Amino acid sequence: MDEHRLIKLKNLQHLKINPYINSFKLSLSINKVISTYQNCSHDDLINKKYKLTVAGRIMAIRSFGKVAFITLKDNSGTIQIYVKSKDLLEVDRQLLDNIEVGDFSAFSGYLFKTKTGELTVYAESVTILTKTLKDLPEKWHGLKDTEKRLRQRYLDILVNNDVKNTFIKRSQIIQLLRKYFIDNNYLEVETPMMQPLPGGATANPFETYHNTLDMKLYLRIAPELYLKRLVIGGFERVFEINRNFRNEGISTRHNPEFTMVEWYTAYCDYYDLMDMTEDLINSISIQLNNKRELIFNENTIDLTPPWPKLSLIDAIKTYTDIPVEDLHSIDKARIIAEHSKIDLEENISLGKITVKIFEKFVEEKLIKPTFIIDYPKDVSPLSKAKENNKDIAERFELYIGGMEIANGFNELNDPLEQKMRFEEQVKNKEDKEVDYDYIRALEYGLPPTAGEGLGIDRLVMLFTNRSSIRDVILFPQLKKEDMGYSD
RNA sequence: GGGCCGUUAGCUCAGGAGGUAGAGCAGCUGCCUUUUAAGCAGCGGGUCGCAGGUUCGAGUCCUGCACGGCUCACCA
Numbered sequence: 001m002d003e004h005r006l007i008k009l010k011n012l013q014h015l016k017i018n019p020y021i022n023s024f025k026l027s028l029s030i031n032k033v034i035s036t037y038q039n040c041s042h043d044d045l046i047n048k049k050y051k052l053t054v055a056g057r058i059m060a061i062r063s064f065g066k067v068a069f070i071t072l073k074d075n076s077g078t079i080q081i082y083v084k085s086k087d088l089l090e091v092d093r094q095l096l097d098n099i100e101v102g103d104f105s106a107f108s109g110y111l112f113k114t115k116t117g118e119l120t121v122y123a124e125s126v127t128i129l130t131k132t133l134k135d136l137p138e139k140w141h142g143l144k145d146t147e148k149r150l151r152q153r154y155l156d157i158l159v160n161n162d163v164k165n166t167f168i169k170r171s172q173i174i175q176l177l178r179k180y181f182i183d184n185n186y187l188e189v190e191t192p193m194m195q196p197l198p199g200g201a202t203a204n205p206f207e208t209y210h211n212t213l214d215m216k217l218y219l220r221i222a223p224e225l226y227l228k229r230l231v232i233g234g235f236e237r238v239f240e241i242n243r244n245f246r247n248e249g250i251s252t253r254h255n256p257e258f259t260m261v262e263w264y265t266a267y268c269d270y271y272d273l274m275d276m277t278e279d280l281i282n283s284i285s286i287q288l289n290n291k292r293e294l295i296f297n298e299n300t301i302d303l304t305p306p307w308p309k310l311s312l313i314d315a316i317k318t319y320t321d322i323p324v325e326d327l328h329s330i331d332k333a334r335i336i337a338e339h340s341k342i343d344l345e346e347n348i349s350l351g352k353i354t355v356k357i358f359e360k361f362v363e364e365k366l367i368k369p370t371f372i373i374d375y376p377k378d379v380s381p382l383s384k385a386k387e388n389n390k391d392i393a394e395r396f397e398l399y400i401g402g403m404e405i406a407n408g409f410n411e412l413n414d415p416l417e418q419k420m421r422f423e424e425q426v427k428n429k430e431d432k433e434v435d436y437d438y439i440r441a442l443e444y445g446l447p448p449t450a451g452e453g454l455g456i457d458r459l460v461m462l463f464t465n466r467s468s469i470r471d472v473i474l475f476p477q478l479k480k481e482d483m484g485y486s487d
Numbered sequence: 488g489g490g491c492c493g494u495u496a497g498c499u500c501a502g503g504a505g506g507u508a509g510a511g512c513a514g515c516u517g518c519c520u521u522u523u524a525a526g527c528a529g530c531g532g533g534u535c536g537c538a539g540g541u542u543c544g545a546g547u548c549c550u551g552c553a554c555g556g557c558u559c560a561c562c563a
């Protein structure tokens with residue numbers, strides 16, 4: 001705590017002023033005041049003497065002894081208050097002596113314009129709403145220390161306007177996404193965050209435990225298998241916007257909990273999904289920024305459809321010098337991967353090696369929106385294989401700004417095939433658990449369905465031009481802070 | 488987990504080659520009735536991330552640790 005603030009708090013208490021007022025209701029936002037009276041002339045304002053009350057946090061005090069100018073900020077904007085001490089009651093004068101930058105206060109008075117033409121409240125009375133015990137970050141340089149910004153995000157959004165705007169934009173993007181699905185007859189659903197078997201993706205799950213059920217549970221790594229159960233039940237179009245949890249590394253593109261929108265559409269295929277994805281992202285861009293382009297990491301990215309579709313192999317051919325013929329043989333592919341310093345686990349499949357090569361050399365080059373298609377079946381355990389090529393899945397991934405943004409495919413709905421693939425998957429694992437409940441559901445019949453997941457955090461990164469996922473998540477995961485003492 | 492960089496006053500930052508810590512803003516005391524990074528004069532404020540070590544002497548050099556950033560690995 002800052003000593004001088006404690007002294008002022010005590011002063012207020014001696015004056016019998018409650019520094020944490022029990023109730024205060026405000027009818028007028030600062031922005032409303034400004035937009036209503038901005039265009040009135042000074043004389044007009046003085047003649048009409050509009051009485052009003054504004055409230056907010058004090059951001060600056062410019063004191064001249066007998067008068068002072070105060071900058072007051074609320075969620076909508078800032079306004080200037082003019083205080084002339086001889087126009088105030090004694091009690092208000094004393095109160096004002098103990099009000100500092102950072103405190104929440106309300107000022108009542110009437111409007112006028114200063115010499116410089118700024119709309120200002122001529123204060124006739126003042127109320128303290130909340131006394132603050134800590135100094136705010138410095139008014140000019142603001143708050144830069146990354147750690148403090150992330151740990152104390154309230155300060156970050158309070159003093160860094162661009163940060164505040166980033167999170168407002170995030171909220172708008174999610175609203176637009178939701179509206180898009182609702183408008184297209186999708187049903188919004190919520191499926192379990194705690195699952196007895198973590199499925200729908202390959203990633204390390206977080207484990208937890210239910211005492212009464214005496215049962216291990218996992219935080220979900222994907223909602224996929226539950227959403228498809230709903231399609232089986234007859235909800236032909238479902239979507240879910242929610243968190244997934246993956247117990248993996250943390251980086252500028254990975255947070256342990258991240259937000260995805262995942263949706264499933266019966267009677268459509270993955271080409272329809274690609275069209276829809278183009279339309280969805282364009283629609284968000286237009287409603288958000290009124291244009292079909294965005295700037296990300298100094299690249300101007302045109303979103304106008306159609307976006308190129310490139311097979312995984314062709315992408316490697318186009319963006320690297322790797323002889324792609326060699327990617328048909330696991331031994332040759334292995335050699336290429338080893339030369340490229342790619343870690344190869346035991347029993348790695350040819351498809352997985354190909355994907356690793358793609359991720360290492362191609363992914364970062366896919367700045368313009370690009371669909372990568374024709375993924376190997378063995379890295380796509382939930383996708384349908386092509387009719388004319390059983391090694392290739394009917395699947396795509398969308399890349400923008402060098403990041404994977406979305407992943408979609410035709411859903412494998414052959415229960416016997418799915419069972420085989422699940423069992424194949426766990427063959428070399430210690431944990432041999434297979435989601436037979438999902439197989440049973442498939443046996444009741446999943447209509448031809450295409451499904452897609454889109455990473456919302458990364459989408460927000462694109463639309464707000466932030467290169468770190470921590471800049472678009474309000475409270476990203478950090479190590480525990482050593483708080484020392486109470487401070 | 489590996490590599491590189493960072494951590495100094497409430498905030499933003501200086502502290503050449505080791506000699507006992509500085510500025511601006513914020514705070515406090517004056518002066519000041521239209522300022523807006525108000526101004527002028529003065530004052531107070533530091534476990535230099537933590538713990539060791541080298542040295543007569545460490546913010547500065549060495550080692551370990553903590554936290555953060557970037558990056559590689561794993562992943563989306």
